[in-house]
Amino acid sequence: MLWPVLLDSSPRDTVWSLGERVSTRLRWLDExxxxxxxxxHRTPVxxxxxxxxxxxxxxxxxxSGDLRAVREGDQSACEITLSGCLGFDAFLxxxxxxxxxxxxxxxxxxVQDLHERGADQWMRRPGGVRLIDVPDAGPQRLIDDPSLxxxxxxDWEPEPGTVQFMSxxxxxxxxxxxxxxxxxxxxVDLEVGASGG
Numbered sequence: 001m002l003w004p005v006l007l008d009s010s011p012r013d014t015v016w017s018l019g020e021r022v023s024t025r026l027r028w029l030d031e032x033x034x035x036x037x038x039x040x041h042r043t044p045v046x047x048x049x050x051x052x053x054x055x056x057x058x059x060x061x062x063x064s065g066d067l068r069a070v071r072e073g074d075q076s077a078c079e080i081t082l083s084g085c086l087g088f089d090a091f092l093x094x095x096x097x098x099x100x101x102x103x104x105x106x107x108x109x110x111v112q113d114l115h116e117r118g119a120d121q122w123m124r125r126p127g128g129v130r131l132i133d134v135p136d137a138g139p140q141r142l143i144d145d146p147s148l149x150x151x152x153x154x155d156w157e158p159e160p161g162t163v164q165f166m167s168x169x170x171x172x173x174x175x176x177x178x179x180x181x182x183x184x185x186x187x188v189d190l191e192v193g194a195s196g197g
Contacts (some may be wrong), residue, residue, distance in 0.1 A: 001067075001191070002106060003085070003192055004086065005088060005188045006029065006088070007186040007188055008184070016137040017105060017108070018108060018136065019104065019105060021102065021104055025098050025100055026069040026086045027086065028062045028082065028084060028086060029084045030084045032087065034085065034111075040083060044080075045064045045081070045082055046064070047061065047063070047071070047074075047079075048061045050070065058072075070092060101192055102192070103191050106190070107133070108133070109133055109186065109188075111129065113128060113181070113182055115179065115180045
């Protein structure tokens with residue numbers, strides 16, 4: 001099964017490239033900041049209580065086949081249906097007793113949000129999300145201009161007179177009434193199961 005995993009810019013042990021086998025600890029996100037068509041709906045899972053060093057429950061372990069994820073907010077053990085997606089959390093890597101999920105990266109998309117220029121800052125426009133397929137989730141891809149993903153020909157030079165240097169103030173005056181796509185993170189489809197892990 002393919003599981004959507006939301007990656008932000010947190011440090012990771014691996015870049016998460018297409019076809020790469022990853023082994024990681026994941027968090028279940030009940031309300032990910034994604035559009036409704038990008039999350040799983042009514043997914044059946046088993047849960048069990050995760051206990052701290054004093055034996056007190058602190059979260060649930062969500063399991064479905066070979067998938068393992070931490071879900072905070074509830075500690076009960078049961079079979080339930082969840083909606084949401086998985087998220088990478090670098091902090092979970094230091095909790096050695098948490099089980100890992102192993103899978104194969106099948107798709108990587110850069111998540112960009114549409115922002116509008118406000119009075120003194122860029123403001124995110126609700127619902128303005130786009131995804132751009134990329135070969136990996138490397139931090140160098142967390143840029144705002146998707147045209148920078150296209151390789152530049154080795155002999156390319158700008159047309160004379162087209163490069164203009166300007167101060168930040170000049171730039172913001174120029175784009176005052178414009179929109180801008182800003183990179184937020186990645187959405188990775190992780191195949192977990194017989195062929196993935």
